[in-house]
Amino acid sequence: MAKMDVLSQTGAAAGSVDLDDATFGIEPNVAVMHQVVTAQLAARRSGTQSTLTRAEVRGGGAKPWAQKGTGRARQGSIRSPQWRGGGVALGPKPRSYAQKTPKKMVRLALRSALSDRASEGKVVVIDGWAFDAPCTKDAVAALAALGIEGRVLVVAERSDENTWKSFANLGTVHVLSPGELNAYDVLVSDVVVFTKATLPVAAPAARKTAPAAPVESSDDSDTGEEE
Numbered sequence: 001m002a003k004m005d006v007l008s009q010t011g012a013a014a015g016s017v018d019l020d021d022a023t024f025g026i027e028p029n030v031a032v033m034h035q036v037v038t039a040q041l042a043a044r045r046s047g048t049q050s051t052l053t054r055a056e057v058r059g060g061g062a063k064p065w066a067q068k069g070t071g072r073a074r075q076g077s078i079r080s081p082q083w084r085g086g087g088v089a090l091g092p093k094p095r096s097y098a099q100k101t102p103k104k105m106v107r108l109a110l111r112s113a114l115s116d117r118a119s120e121g122k123v124v125v126i127d128g129w130a131f132d133a134p135c136t137k138d139a140v141a142a143l144a145a146l147g148i149e150g151r152v153l154v155v156a157e158r159s160d161e162n163t164w165k166s167f168a169n170l171g172t173v174h175v176l177s178p179g180e181l182n183a184y185d186v187l188v189s190d191v192v193v194f195t196k197a198t199l200p201v202a203a204p205a206a207r208k209t210a211p212a213a214p215v216e217s218s219d220d221s222d223t224g225e226e227e
Helices: 030-044 103-119 136-146 161-167 183-187
Strands: 002-007 013-019 123-126 152-155 173-176 191-195
Touching (some): 013 123
Parallel strands (some): 002 123
């Protein structure tokens, strides 16, 4: 496992931590990241756009003029698509843009994104946030002490209310809980900041349990009972 220095909120060294190779040390799968991010952005679309067809536009029930004898092109309704004020042909209608993405692909995209940021030195681990009260000024000072600039993704525990409120007014900082971490937010951020408590760790190895010995069924003849 690769080691990474752990910093305090003031930028001082506070030890080191091992990064999980399965999360921060894989070869990024660009195709999977593209597919997952595309699906994630598509799911954000509301899909409420709608246009009126010729059947939904008000008016136009009568034939505008006779079929023959006028010298003009035949018309059946003034609400046909070629008329001004008419319906829209093949226009958008409400629909869902959601795409189904396998969970394994979602996890692989996240690990690929984290590995990409780690390989570029854009992952920072601190021992913890120590805001006594919500304060935007202290949050700005902490980022400056850590030498972090640009768009920042802070992964903080949901219970750490002071941290969430301290970064809330900073437009370049996005705060997520560990369960909300996703490939898109990692890729659009210049720096990802974890605490030791929110840093992804290796999953524990599955415990192998020995199969239970088969239980022999009792026989009436063994117990001496008569039928």
